[in-house]
Amino acid sequence: MDIEDLAERILAGERRALARGITLVESGRADHKTMARALLERLRGSGREAMRIGLSGTPGVGKSTFIESFGMMLVAQGLRVAVLAVDPSSARTGGSILGDKTRMERLSRSRQAFIRPSPAQSHLGGVARRTREAIALCEAAGFDVVLIETVGVGQSETVVAEMSDLFLLLLAPAGGDELQGVKRGIMETADIILINKADGDLKATATRTCADYAGALRLLRKRPQDPEGFPKALTVSAALERGLETAWAEINALADWRRETGHFAGRRAEQARFWFEAEVREGLLARLRREPVKGAMAALAAQVEAGQISAELAADELLETYLGESLPT
The missing domain is CATH 1.20.5.170 (Single alpha-helices involved in coiled-coils or other helix-helix interfaces)
Structure with missing residues (x-):
């Protein structure tokens, strides 16, 4: 090649x-x-920089519909949009349906858009192992906006915040006890909460849900990277394409403020450091999967299983032998 x-x-x-x-x-x-x-x-x-937007939400909330409607709106404004959609994988085979591209039929046909579905495999946060590098490639290719859709909501979902400039949380109305429906960690990570399906019979319910979340957001500790009024909750209807322009205006307002105050560049620098440390950890784990460390680890594991040595002492011996380090006391 x-x-x-x-x-x-x-x-x-x-x-x-x-x-x-x-x-x-x-x-x-x-x-x-x-x-x-x-x-x-x-x-x-290359010097090219895109707006990196992370998007998460509970299954069935309409993430694919939202991304297609939102992406088509951006394309109509002359922007190039890349979508990195991460699908759930089988824990047994690693296989994935990869159906997002099929569900985004209009957007997938646009010459100004690029959709790449990838299996999540076993990586935490519903983010494919190399999503971060895929973002860099999309930026180099000249895309203006990169949308990173993750598998679903969970504590590990905060991983997406380490590779995006803004994080959107998409929720549906009439989901039972709404304020208990999402973990606090996700609430603290979200920059904008979008209550989808605000149309038809659900419009009034969506408005009430939005008010509930707006109140909950005001109770969270103030973050230095937020101007007054953020994070905030908004209602949208992806199916009817309502509220999307308002959401885009709020996204730009937040991004512009962060650029002017230095939070935008500072956050990207912090993310670069985070991923450097993550690569170091991954490299160390990779060494454990290669010989001769792999064989030594298997032998020590057998001794631990047989009760001949404690797990702590076995780990200490392995690290000292192959990394020249002992576990901290």
């Missing part, structure tokens, strides 16, 4: 080259990893 040629085609905005680049960074093969690193390094200085 000619990495230089692939990089030039990605910079030229070729969607097929972008898809090939994402496939490369998602590959687990050692030779592909080397090429992926070379590709990312080649594109790192």
Whole structure:
């Protein structure tokens, strides 16, 4: 594979080259990893920056419908939109339906849009292992907005906040005890809460739900990266395409304020450090899966199972032998 040629085609905005680049960074093969690193390094200085928007929500809330309507609105404004949709995977086979592209029929046909479904596999937060690198490729390809759709709501979902500029939480009205429907960790991460399906018989319920969440948000501790009035709750109807322009205006208002105050660049710098440390941890874990460490670990695990040695002492021995470190006392 000619990495230089692939990089030039990605910079030229070729969607097929972008898809090939994402496939490369998602590959687990050692030779592909080397090429992926070379590709990312080649594109790192492109100077292109997209608005990275994370999106989460409970199953059935209408995330795909929202993304399609929202994406079509942005395309109509002349913007290029990339969607990185992460689908749930089978814990047994790692397989995934990858149905998001099918559900976003209109957006998938637009020349100004790019949709890439990926299996979540076992990675926490419903984010594919290399979603962060896929975002970098989409930015290099000249996309203005990158939407990262995650699997669903859970405490580990906060991982998406470490790769996005803004985090949207999509909720449905009439979901029972609404304020108990979402964990506090997600509430504290969200920048804007969107109550979807605010139409028809559910419109009044959606309005009440929005008021409930607006009140709950005011009780949360003030974050330094928020101007007055944020985070906030809004109502939208993805099916009828209502409230989307208001949501986009609020997203831009928040992003502009963060840029002016330095929070935008500061947050991206913090994220870069977070992912550097994550790569170090992943590299250390990878060493445990290779010989001779893998064999030594299996032997020590057998001794632990037999009660011949404690788990703490076995771990200490393994780390001291292969990493030159002992566990802290």
